[in-house]
Amino acid sequence: MNTRLWAIVRKEFIHIVRDPRSLAIMFLIPIIQLILLGYAATTDIRRLNTAVYDADRTIQSRQLVEAYRASDYFAIGYYVGSESQMAELLDRGDVRAGIIIPAGYGDNLAGGKTAQVAFLIDGSDPSVATTAFAASQSVGQAQSIKIVQQRLGVDVTQLGGIDIRPRVLYNPELKSANYMIPALIGLIIQMLTSLFTALAIVREREQGTIEQLVVTPIKSWELVVGKVIPPIGVAFFDLLEILVIGVVLFEVPIRGSVPLLLVLSVLFLLTTLGIGLFVSTVARSQQEALMLSFLVLVPGIFLSGFFFPLEAMPGWLQAVSYFIPLRYMLVIIRGIIMKGVGLPVFGDQVIALLILGPVILIGASLRFRKSLE
């Protein structure tokens, strides 16, 4: 048993326990983030505020509006009397979509002609607009088919053609919580271990206690390992905390093996601890360590596939993302929790982490040894 190492571990635990604020941060961060991401960061678009300008006022026009309302994508909040009124509502952001049915719509349909309808969509938020766009078309087409059917008096599905039956795997209800909450585990582990490792080391320098430590027989690896063990402990606690809350509160299904997740998390930890250690060699105060950690970690979050799919990014940005450890961890976490897949699927990710981990850790350790002098 290495008494020096355990002396550091014990001391670091005391630091954590004696500082109620950082203790609270460590245990509340996951809960706050969970609730934010579980409820607020939802991209499931429902009941979009919509205005209707019905210049036709016929049974047919009312049927079309009813079809949009019934789809549940649009909530008809306003009936306006002119296009300029509708433009004003869109300008003010009171509605995100507008349906304009011109006069003569019903007559055209009754006469067997094509009737035009204008559908305005506020495109300032692309993700909202994309959903609204698709919904406007599919609802319109369904309504159109229905009208044609009535006219012909036959069931069009009996006439042949393509019948597409999409089946959504892994997340059939398309709940964004199922996708975001597992990823949160990677995010929290990264933040806790990087940030708290950096802070724990920089604190010694800021307080001046490092001067006393360097004249003791403590070796630099003992200092580093002793300092990272407590944050690792907290990180694993948080991991389980997120899983439990995710399952209980957000009904996230866990399909794969939690032990496998824990084992692969250790690989990921090598990289995040390396980042923390690196930050500690650059920062001179805890405040600098905090800012620097965010500077390093936040771009990584955007390039990890946490919020935005990597496939949609330009090639050079995707190339950068290969150096972001979180990218690999997110594939692993989402794979295990959502898809229930096992180790063979993660070959590439495991190899990437096995390369990045030691490289970052050794590089940071070398810098750390120099910084002690």
Added chain:
Amino acid sequence: MIFIQSLTKQFGQTVAVKALSLDVGQGEVFGLIGPDGAGKTTTLRVISTAMAPTAGRVTVGNVDVTREPEVVKTMIGYMPQRFALYPDLTVLENLNFFADVFGSPREQRAGLIERLLGFARLTEFQARQARNLSGGMQKKLALAATLMHRPRVLLLDEPTTGVDPVSRREFWDLLTEVHLEGVTIVITTPYLDEAERCTRVGLMYRGELIACDTPGRLREGIGAVVLEARSAQALQARRVIEAGDGVLAVSTHGDLLRLLVDRAERATTVQVAWQVHGIAVSDLRAVKPRLEDVFVLMLEQMSHPKGDLRDG
């Protein structure tokens, strides 16, 4: 015990210590003094292995600090100028931490800690967090922590700065106890009354050791006469004689004037000068030089060498 041969330490272009050579014997209490930035702290840091020298050789008990720092670390106890124990750990936890770090055997530890707590008069405060101790108690705790592994050499960097006079005296009583056990001590201090208690004193100036001897011999070798006088107009009295022939330095302490002059006969000249200016001065007499006078004079000579006429 400590042997330093032409030690030089540079930080970039700045030379903190310049070709310093020094030999501290077993059982000495060696006082290192000098103005801020003279290189005292850097010297202690190199001896303590906290910093590598740029050039030169330093050994502690014949062990080279650069070649075998791990051995040196077990032989020395270093107390940095700034309080360097953990403020959120209790007195006892701090001591236990350093005991663990130095690998002191569990069986002997309880007795040793009890003895050190008693020694530092901290027994009743052992459960108190270090941040809640007074400045003086923190210094005593730091001293106790550096003694945890029974070092043969103590390196103390301004251990009494910012501490009240009673605590200072208490701290020196502790040092005397340690000294009597045969521990060699190197201490830096801004207080020259403390330097008087050392077996030898070294004066550093701009990275160099400009004088090094016992306090007694340094006082005898001052090469000047110290005069004291009292005056209600001490400041004016000082002004009229300051630039006079043979007057090396003048200082005022309330109504007390302290003069360093080159010969005893200067007493007459200065008295005449005061009379001419109508300044009432009484009790003019020669007194025994103090260490402080020695250093005031030496620093004066270093910053204005003889024959340097640049600003008179």
